[in-house]
Amino acid sequence: MKKQILTLALVPALVFGAITVPMPKEASAATATGQIVSSVSLRQGADTNAARIRYLKAGEKVTIISKVNNWWYKVKASDGKEGYISTSSKYITTSGVTTPESSNPNNNNGSSSGSVSEKVQKVIAAGKKYLGTPYEYGSSRDNTNTFDCSDFVRQAFLDGIGLKLPSDSRGQGSYVKSLGNAKTDWHDLKPGDLMFFMSYKGTSKSAYSGVNKSTQTINHVGIYLGNGQVLHTYSKDSGGVRIDSIENRHWEYRFLFGGSAI
Template identity: 35%
Template sequence: MKKTFILTGTIISSLLAGQTAFASNYTVQKGDSLWAISKKYNTTVETLKQMNHFTSDRIFPGQILKVDEREDTYVAKAGDTLSKIAKQFNTSVDALLKRNPEISNPNFIKAGQTIRLSESSPAPVRPVTTKSGTNGYYIVKERDTLSGIAKMFNTTVRSLLALNPEITNPNLIRAGQSIKVTGEKAPVPSSSQRVSQRTLVSAASTTSSESTTKAVNSSLADRVIQIGEKYLGAKYLYGASPSRTDAFDCSSFTMRVFSEAGISLPRTSAAQSQVGTPVSFNQLQKGDLVFFDTDFDGTINHVGIYAGNGQMLNASTSKGVSYTSINSSYWKERYVKAVRVM
């Protein structure tokens, strides 16, 4: 009886190995170990740990592991090019452009940018913005151009530049940027007023620009929180694939939410902490990313979205996607930094 059981188990294992040999992810089963999984996929324990950012050999049933170097996404490094990445993952530049429509210039990618390598990777969902914009303003979406926006609003690039003097290069606008599309230019001071009013006009222009930017950022932040709230109650799963919406770990949750708002983030919390603009704790605004070191080992391992009033929207191990106070003793003593990506 014992020999029959061993033979049957071997046959079943062989069949399972045949079914999963070409998958990039593997769901841990009861009794699995990193050593057994590494043998099944012809790799090493150390390689599996590196691919999954593990610091120990501990795994648990239901956990999703990356078992193939051909990942769904790739975070660009300094010096990377799209052709280099295509060669590395045995694909083509055209295929990568198709899977990453936000890349308008194949010769320009930046360090920290997330490149989708397969059709299963989540594509960014553009924010819902009406043609009329918000109070005469239009929020730039991925792949927008100033000439395209001008056509959309039956105007000219020159008129848009006049309405938006902060745009110094008409060929360089970014997703999330607010562009004034209706209204009149500010009145030009008379020659006798220009010298005396130059400083005041400059200050007023700066204040107006800052106010507009804050209003737009606030609107986008509300959108981010709205997207995040639709996943409230989703369970926590360490190493969850970014394509899943029923389960998240902390960084797959933030990556998914910001992706749906048209903003690309790297996959891990440590990598996400390196993008955007750092902000101090007392300057936190809704939509900022907040980072923590829960193990007190000097390594960032948790990220959440600041939602205002001391609240954070995050995927935690104990409650899944939920709200929590960053001013609680637990989170406050583990807080490391915050960044603004909008």
């Protein structure tokens, strides 16, 4: 009788013991999902310059593998293909998204902690330390001996907050637009915003009158400092990285749009 009682007592213990065996982390984690709101590029990397795999269509559902940073999700599309898409609510609605990988300080795709205003100050401070650095068109992205305009902007964000922007001005412009932050009046910009300009046609305002700016190509980029000033670099003769006033100058007439990259 004692043996029977002991056996019966062990059965539930074994059963409950099996139930409490931890499941693999992957199986126990909640699945994050998303639905595409409007057509968006599925890219091979978390960068607007990365090759496009295909367009995801409105209504298509995706599985969110991870949130790389505040600007990119790594996802698996309905056809099984994996890639990266913008986190902007303009393109996707989500549920179950967890802490981004950017919380890892060793992740170069993320950005440092702190409020937006703190990050802006870090970017501006990082940019100003390069004042006077010589200009070189097509400068190497592997050193800080010389800069062209987009290389300088990229380095300021990389040094300041660890954010790796696209390496060219047009890619940087597309990135700002993908976040839904573009403004066409420079007076609406905040310190730290990027400014994008069309090609130079002269110093007079009349040289730019009648120009359809929506069809113009980005030719230059700089960092807005506030108070009508831009931090940038644009020619060898200008002395390299410098600060210029915008209002009533060709910089104002050439301005296409600007906005935050943070």
